[in-house]
Each structure stands twice: as C-alpha cells, then as structure tokens.
Amino acid sequence: MKPARQRLFAGYKLRELRNRHGIAQAALAERLGISVSYLSQIENNDRPITPPVLLAIAREFPFENIESDDQLPVLRAAVEAATDVSVPRDRLDEDAMQRAMEQQPLLARRLIAVHEAYRRSQEQLRVLDDRVESGAAEGPQLPWEEVRDWFQAEGNYIDALDRSAEVLRDTLADNEPLDRAIEDRLRLWHAVRVERDDSDATGLSSFDKKARVFRLNTGLPPESRAFLLANLLVRLELPNEMRLVAKNAELATDAARELLSVGLANYAAGAMLMPYGAFRAQAQEVRHDIDRLRQRFGVSFEQACHRLSTLQRPGDVGLPVFFCRVDMAGNITKRHSATRLQFARFGGACPLWVVHEAVAIPDRVLVQRAEMPDGTRYVSMAKGLVKPSGSFARTPRRYAVALGCEEEHAADFVYADALGSNEAATPIGTSCRICPRRNCDQRAFPPAASIIEIDPDVRAAVPYSFR
Template sequence: MKKTFMGLRLKRLREERQMTQVALAQALGLSPSYLNQLEQNQRPLTVSVLLRLNAAFGIDVQLFSEDDEARLISELRDLFADAPNDDAPGLAEIRELASRLPGVARLLLQQGRQLHEAREREAIWASRLGLDRQAETLPRPMPFEAVRDFFYRRHNHVAELDELAERCFADWQLRPGNTGNGLARRLSERHGILVSTDDNDRGLLRDFDEKARRLRLSASLSSGQQAFHMATQLARLEAGELIDELAAGAAPDDEETRRLARIGLASYFAGALLLPYGRYLESAEACRYDIEQLGRSFGVGYETACHRLSTLQRPQAPGVPFFFIRVDRAGNISKRQSATDFHFSRIGGTCPLWNVYEAFAQPGKILTQLAAMPDGRNYLWIARSVHRGHGGYGAPGKTFSIGLGCDLRHAERLVYSKGLDLKAVDGFTPIGTACKVCPRAHCPQRAFPPSGNALVVDENRRHFSPYA
C-alpha cells in the first residue's frame, strides 16, 4: 500500500461521531499520540488502521481510498476547464483540494452542475421568448447524463439488485451457461407468460403482448441474448418495486431520467441474474479474467461478459475495478461505466490514440494497450470489435468496439498482461480524456486547443497556430 495521508477525513469522521481523540484512540486500540499524528498527516494511514476502523464502526474503506480522490481530481479538472487561464487553479491546487477538503470539492462539483443546468434552462427560455435566437442551438440538459452519474456514484455496483439476483438464481434452480430454459419456465409458471421465438412482423428483438401474456423473441438472437431479454422481462416483474425505488433516488423530480434509470437498472438485474456475482467472480479469478472463456462458460457474448466485469465491486468481495466503454466507428460513446477512478470528460471528444479505435481495423481480435494519462496514472486497456447483424443479406448491421481498462497495479491479475513489460513506462501510449482538457500540447492527434488556450505557439514554425 502506498503512503496515504488522510488526516482530515479521519478527523471529520471522529467529529461526526462526537468523539475525542482519546475516545477514538481507545476504540481503535491506538495511542492518542499516534492518532494525533495520523490526523496531522505526520503518519500515513495504514491497512491495519483501516481494518480497525471497519471492525469498530463498520466504515467503508472506500471513504479513505486514493481512487475516490482521483475521481474527484478528474471531475474538478473538468469543472475548472473553461475558467480563464489567470483564474483557473493548477493541478497541484486541485490535488490539494481533493485530498484535504473532499467535502468542499464535492459541494463545488454539485454547485457547478447546478449552475450549468441553470444556464442552459435560462438560454432555452430566452429562446422561447425570442430574447436570444442563438440560444436555440444550446442543448437541453440530458437525462442520460444524470443516469450515468447515478451509476458512477455507486462505482457501477448496485448491491440491492445483485443480492436479489443471486437469491433468484438459486431459488429458480438456474444453471450457469444454460439459463434460458429456467427463465422461460419461471415466466410461464409464475407469471403465465409464454415465450416464443420467431421473426415478428415489426422487426423487434423483443415484443411483449401484455394482454395475450406472450413474449416474442427474435429468432436472430443467440441463446444468450434471448436469455438476457427474458431476464429483463423478469426484472420488471420480480424486482419492479425495488427498481422504482432506486430510480426515484436517481432523479426524484424528473420523470424522463427516472424512466431511463429504470431501463438501466432492469438491464443491470438481468446481467446479474445471468452472471450471479459469487459464481462469476470466482470463475473470473480462476481464469485470470479471460473474457472469451467467461463468455463460453456462462453462455453470453463478449460485450455482456465485459460489462458484468465492470460491476464486480461488492465491498466484501471486490473484483478488479474496470472501466467499460462502447464506441462506434464515428467515436460516439453509447455505453460507459466505471468502477474505477478513471473519469471521462464531460466536455466531449475522446482520444483517438486509444486502442478502442484501432480495434475496428482488426475485427474480432483482442488488442492490449499500456496507456499513460496526463495525471501520471497508467492503465492496461483491452479492446475488441463486436458485430451485430439481425437481418438477412444486405441488411445493415451494427459494429462497435468494446474497451475494458484497469489501473496498472491490477494488470498482473489479468491474462492479458502476459508478455507485456509493465515497468517500461516510457513505452506506454500517452493518451488523454478529451482534447479540451488534455495538456499534451504537441500531440499529433490533437483536434483543437485546450479550453482557455485559443492559441498556442508553434516553436518550430515561429507563428501562432490554433493547433499544436
């Protein structure tokens, strides 16, 4: 464990419980002088002390995690990206704020988001009243972003749904890799719903006729995809109340956001039902997170196997914390989930140096990449393209690239680190989150200057250029 100084958080924890230093020291079995040194950041917080905090108070050790601090740093950099150069805090100041005053940092982020939404609403109303025609081009606040934030705050892990799904898997006597028959039986016996497989006249992958109590699945779906759609239907029937409660917490005052949250939570439950937490984590650790092997063992596709890996963050039994992303050829991100400190910029644009884009040029092949971020953190990335074609000859299909990444310190647990030099940092690919906030001024793939720097000096050509 790296030396981690969390004195202010420890002091805040003690004050919240209205305890003196002596009382807390006694509860943890430490000397008062040693506890005082911890609070003054004269001593690093050790694993032993963390375990004592957990045992004495049931404290989630994530409260003292460096990953949580890194997430704050990334979000704060986005918040201050559009500030004028003279006013914008530097990286050192942002690190200090996230480390020593995390509560203040989170409040700033919350107020920043509220200010951004208020400005957008103001512009929209001004447009409707004819006060500013240019405001018509401003985007409305996006409900899907609120849903992403909901999962991000939970580190992409919804414990309530995971635990329910595991109980259902056992009670319904489902079998890993062959859940379809058991799910169809549950739908029929418990809910009176008949499952049929055919090509419906509307070209839908799933069509539920509530009046006829009939669930029709497209014949073009694989057995694993059919099982997922059945599990999604069961999510609404068996976990509907829990999903509604969780969705209400995501957005108590916005129905569209709650609707999207319910869809996301139903899909989460379906994945957790097909790939129950304990069994899937055990298999993943046994095969060193070999994605294709996991997919074969559990009867699911590559994308589903990857997505489930990004959710394995049960505090008592965590897996490797992954970041999951799905992009198309145009660079549009249709899925992104993070159980890590890795944070995508809200400002837009992704780094073309990521291997998720190279995967399109080598269909079906798993590519690995050791990547270095501007903040000094390093990652192992795995990428592979996937294709979906549900029509006949000549019908357009869908091609995506799936990326799965983890912090370098976890890389040795993955089979994909085999043959890679994890210590040759100079050879890592330098990537960023978005050009507007990336400080790599001389990157050959830069699309436009960073925010707040409209012009940069090109020392080689001795003139001002909009691009480095």
Template sequence: MVNSVNKRGEKILIGPRLRRLRTSLGLTQTRMAEDLGISGSYLNLMERNQRAVSAKVLLRLSETYDINLSALTSGTDQQLVGELFEALRDPALGRDRVPKSEVEDVVGASPATARALVNLHQRYTELSRRLVREEGADEAASALQGTVPATDLVRDVLQRARNYFDPLDRAAEDLHTELELRRTEPLTALIARMKDHHNTVVRILPNDVMVDMLRYYDRHSGRLNLSELLPASSRRFQIAFQIGMLEQRSVIDTIVERADLPTIDAKRLLRTTLANYFAAALLMPYGPFLKAAEALRYDIDALAHRFGSSAEQVAHRLTTLSRPEARGVPMFFVRIDIAGNLSKRFSQGRFVFPRFGGVCPRWAIHEAFASPDKPLVQSVEMPDGETYLTVARRVTRSGGTSSAPSQSFAIGLGCDMTHAKRLVYSDWLSGNPMPIGPNCYLCEREACPQRAHPPLGRALAHDERARGLSQFAFAPDH
C-alpha cells in the same frame, strides 16, 4: 435603373435596415422624410415593412446619404441564420422550436442581436463543458440538470452508486439459485418461469414478422415475442430482462424514485437500465461470477463461455463488482461506434470519461474495428501520470442479415495498473505506456500530433516561423 423588386420578383422590404440607417445618422423620421421628399407616414410604413421601398426612394437614399444600395437591398445573412437556428434548437430551451422563418426575420431585423445570441450560446456551451470537466460533480449536475440529456442523467446515477445496486443483485442471485440455473439449461428454465409465474408464452418469431424489433412483450395476450435474429445468449438476456421488469418492479421503482430525476425520459431510461442490470445479475450471479472472474483472471472470452453470455454482457458485469464485502477489480468501461461517438461509459477511480467529445485517438480502442478477431491490450498514461491497463475489442449487435448487417461497436475495459497483475491481459503487455488524454477538449498534451481541437480555455499562439508536431500552438497560461 433600380427595380423595386429583387431578382426573385419579391418586393424589397428593408424596414429594419432603413431604421438602423436613420438612427445611425442621428435623424428623426421627419427629417429623413424631408430629405427624401416623402411623407413621414410613408417612411414610417416602410420602416415597419408595411410598404415596399420604391426604386425612386432607393435612388434618393443612395444620392442623399452616399451609401451603396447593396448594403440596403442585399439578402439576409444565411450563415448567421443557420448558426442562430442551430443555437435555438438546443434542448436547454425546451420543446418549443422557433421556425426558421422567424429566425430569418430576427437576422434581417437585427443582425447584431442575432450574432450576440449566437455568441451567447457558444459561451453557454463552453461553460457547460467546463462545469462537467470533473465527471459526476454535484455542482455541475445541479447547474445543468435541466439541460443534460437523459442518458447523462442516468449515467450520473450509476456513477454515484458505483454501478452496484444491492437489492437487485441479491434478488437476482436468489432467483438464480431457485431456478437452479447452474444445473439446468437457462433458456428452458427462464421460459418455464414466464409460463408458470406470469402466464406468458415465449415465442421465437421470424424476422419478417418482428419487423424492426428484437423483443415485444404483450401483457394482454400473455406473449413475449423474440426475434429469430437473437442468438441464444441474447434470448436468455431478453427473457431475464422481462422477468426483472415483472418481478422486481417495486424495487426498481424505489431506486428510480430516490434518484429524483428531473424528466420522464430519464426515469424511463433508468428503469430499463435497472432491468438490464437485474438480467445480467440473474445470468451471472455475483458470488459465482466474482469467483470465476478471479480464477480466470478476468478473461472476458472465458467468462462469456462459462456463463453463456456475450463479451459485451460480461464486460458490463465486470464493472458492477462493488459489493462492499466482496469487491472485484475496479473497472471502467466505454463503448464507441466507428465514427468515435461515445454511446456507453462508466468511469472508475481517476480514469474519467468526459461528457463532451469522443475519446483520445491514441487509445487502441479505435483500432478494434480493424482487428475484429482479437482483443487489443495496451497500457496508457494519463496527463496526471496515472497508468492503466486497457483491453479493447469489437463487438457486433444482434439482428443482422446479409441485406441489413448488424451494428458494430468497439468496447474498452480497463483498470488502474496497480491491479493489472490480476488480469490475464497483463501477460501481453510490452513497451512503455502510451500517453493519452481524456479527449482533445480537456487534454493538455500540447505537442500531440493527433490533436483535433485546442483545449478549452486556451488561447492559440501561432508561430509563423515554425511548424510543430501538433497543428495547434498555445499561449502560455498566466
């Protein structure tokens, strides 16, 4: 016997499916009501989910139209619900979130429409990836300005400026000279600057006081609190950052205003990025740093010792040497976590990091987590035939304890092979360059055994007779 409730004791409401059945049969409400022996008003209420379908009506539907009852009474397609729910959480749709209950209503009422929306979102995502295939393309930035995350918007600003901001760099160099940081202990001089010019005391506080924080500036009480977990290089950097926020705010705000970013989040992130830039330039002033970099052949560790900075701070600074009258080696930079997520990137020349996906698995940067004590030097060749010298190494964030270890990242730094001889790492090269690509979405190396995805826009062509090195085969382009 057919029950008018489902297994969970809920009344069976099948209005949208009942309406689709009627329209697919080409029937009016009056005609179907006559076939089922019910009133037209009752059928209308059932189609609008204002009345549950009875067991008697279900049996009559099955007998009259020769249909399987499960086609009418089965539950909502939960996989489709999940896909649509994920699509509707895309930041491109704004801050409003569609509750899952409403998504279930849409799928239940019109699964074809729901599937069309999911397919539309998938096509939108693919189009977005194609638009940003060439890093920094103005057309792509304009088309996606409302959807690109704040981090990507700020990266675009850095790319357009070649990661060099002359007013901040020269102001930092002047302050470095004024504070005589080459002759005095930088930490002492920076603490004195905060006290004398900003009436602010720098305090080093215990970890259990600075819970989940490494720096906190309290303007009203005149205190800059730093966590004891910060090493000396990071303490200097955090104080220099705060000096930048206080003394260069008008310069920073001018750069932010000219960037014309579309969101508050992006403006705040750029402001913080520029203060970090100033801090690095204060501790590693352009002229002396470039001179040392050339003399030491861009040895990251040697530069870190000379300027009392971390390896990651030095690597960042090496990407900023773009002063027109005194340029350093053009360097690109990337940082990934152990899962391959790309958290920082700066492209240079033809070496372009894509917005979507990770970096090529054949690049040695992934091996840095297993070789923490030495840099990994590698020459690589991109699909366009250009070759590059790259060096990768693991770095560890400040703030770790035995119970809560620090985050580890791998950073990669590199340059065009035409500049390789100026870097000490070129002495370590041997063998032929490793063929790599931007990432699997954009790489056209079809036979790569490490490929995880087919390239965007390429159709698969499976050959049942053979199995190649790659798990993917592609139809030829036309």
C-alpha cells in the same frame, strides 16, 4: 503525555482478505513488502499490524477495511494527497505523512481538504468540457444524461436489485440450459408463452401482456435471447424492487424515470445471468479473462465486460475497472469507471486510445498500456464487436468495448501479460479541450483558456503551440 496508539491484532481479518482474493501467503507478503514469516505471525496474531503494513494493505486493497481506527482513513487520504502524481513537484512519502499526522494533524487534514477541492475543480472542468462538447452548456440535462450520471453516482451497483436477482437465479432449475429454465418459470409462474419469430416483424422481442405471449427473434445469438428472456423475468418478478429504486432516484423528468426503469431491468437481468458471488469468484480465478467468463456463464463478450464494472458490493468488491462502449463515430455510448480514469461523455475521446483502433478490427483483442497527463497508468484491452441483426434488411451493429484497470492491479488482469515490462506507455488524455500535453501530434484543437503561439517558420504536425 500523548496516549500510546492501541496495537492492532486482526490477523484473522487479513487471512480472510487473502482467502477472498485467492492470494497465496507468499504472493501477499511480496505485495505488502514484508517477509512470509512476518505475514504468518500477523495472521496468527503473534504480532500486531503496524501502521506501515496497514498503509500497504490500504494501497493494495483500497476497498477493504480490516480495522476500525478512524485515523487510518485520514492517513490514507493524506498519503494520496501528498503523492498525487498530477501535482508534479515536492511529493512526500508515506513515512513523512505518518509523522505529519502525528505531529501536525490539523495541517494534514488541511492538506486533505485542499486536495479534495483540487479534485472537485478538475471534475467540474471535465463536466464543463462535456457540456460544451454536447452543445448544452446551459439548460437542464437530457433524460439519458440524467440516467447515465445516476448510475455513475451509484457506483454502477444497485444492491437491492443485485441481491434479489441473485436469489431469483437460485430458484431456477440447474439441470437444464438457463434459457430453458427461464422459459419454464415464465410459463409456470406467470402464464407466459414464449414464441420464436423469424418474420423480422418484432425487431428483437415483443411482449403481448393481454395474450401473455413473448415473441423472440430467432435471428439473435443465443446469449442475446437469454438476456431478453431474463429481462422479461425480472420485470415480472422484481417490479417492487425496481419501483422503489426508481422512486428514490429523484430524477427531474418522466422520460428520465422511464429510461431508468429500462436500465434497472437490464441491470437486474445481467445480475441474474451472472450472479454476484459466483461471477466475482470466477473472474478472480481466471484473472478477468472475458472469453472464459462468457463461456462459463453463457453470456456475450460485452455482457461479461459490463458485469465486471458492477462488482462494487461493499465489503466484497471486485477488481476496480473502467468499462466503455464506443461506436464507429467515436461516441462513447456506455461507460463506467471505478478507477480515477474519467471519460469524455459526449465524444471527442483521445484518438490515441486503443479502443478507436479496435472498432475497425472486429473480433481481435488489442491491449495497451496508457498514461494519463497526471501520470496514472492503465492497462486496457479493447475488442471490436459485430452484433448481427438477424436479417439482411438491417445493418449489423458495429462497435468496440474497452475494459481496463490501473497498472498496480496488472497481476490480476490477464491482458497485462501481453505487454512487456519495458514497453512504453501511450500518452492519452480525456479530451483535447482539457488535455495539457504540448507535444501531441494527434491534437484536434488547443486546450481551453490556453494562449496560442504560431511560428510561420516552423512546420509541425500541429500548426501552433500553446502555453
């Protein structure tokens, strides 16, 4: 006889989860599809958490784990495989997969393995597309590519640096402006004198190690000056932590290791200016309103967006978002995704994506509901930014940043309020080379390995069809 599944009483964990996310009991009950009284009984351990409720929790909070049963992660993966919208036919529901797990566990695990192989093949196709687009289909990665992929593989979260930077922030005086507190610590702990320089000779900043003088361009915005001061402080205070991370990164070239050191200092500076716990809590409170966050923490719009993409601390994750920065030529110069959305890494991103429009319209937030070819929908906002150079002799930098989440998290993303519930989603793709859409008027070229068909008697925006 098959042993009965042990009933799970973990109401206090569910209550802690709800409190961490700042969700009222009624709101959580609605998201889980159960009554408020049922949820109250679960939280008080009067009733166990059933498998359907566990699945609902896993669906709504994919980075949380409130139980220790090894079967749930497998069931969750099986449900994801069975309901993947990129496979258009014969999708199964959660109840069907739960029965399959109980009756045919090996078959369910086989489905998971096939689905993982399919997703790996799609990722390999994206990587191949990237290499073709960059003109580097053969040969080693460039140093900046190594570093970019290393951060992506780490989930854009470096635990040792993040926690150390959080502790460092706590040592700074909180009764004066943050930039002044950093200057005081540089002077008192490291004998570094900060000088303002309006000669334009130093660019953004320069550090004379022998003279212990840090020169800072006065033409920079206050948030940029604060970031550069924080960058110097973490380099002086956390060198061992950064050195250990870089040592374990196993990059192929010295240039990549040097670039990684720069990236780690930038990461730690951002983590110090926006301490993890406080920033995550504030982000949830204001529903990830970037303008309110940047005002509360004295940072730039881009810095706040970037920090949101790093909230991946195990057991304490933030909203799963994607973040990128796009220049005037459409090149993606900074990117990270904690969602299923993958970026074209060497340009050629979909022209229908709202971030391209934002580049041409600075200081205005644009919002878009977009749908990928696999059916996944995203809510994204994009804003064009102009970073002043501080001098007429240097052209200001113009670019746009984009931040978004999957539509199922729209309630936690304030920008979704600008979209009507019936507003159609814009069909976008990763790049034309791998996008399967046949009716796109913005297509630049047909997808790889497709067969082109041309009818001279039919005129359309794109002069061919394909199959």
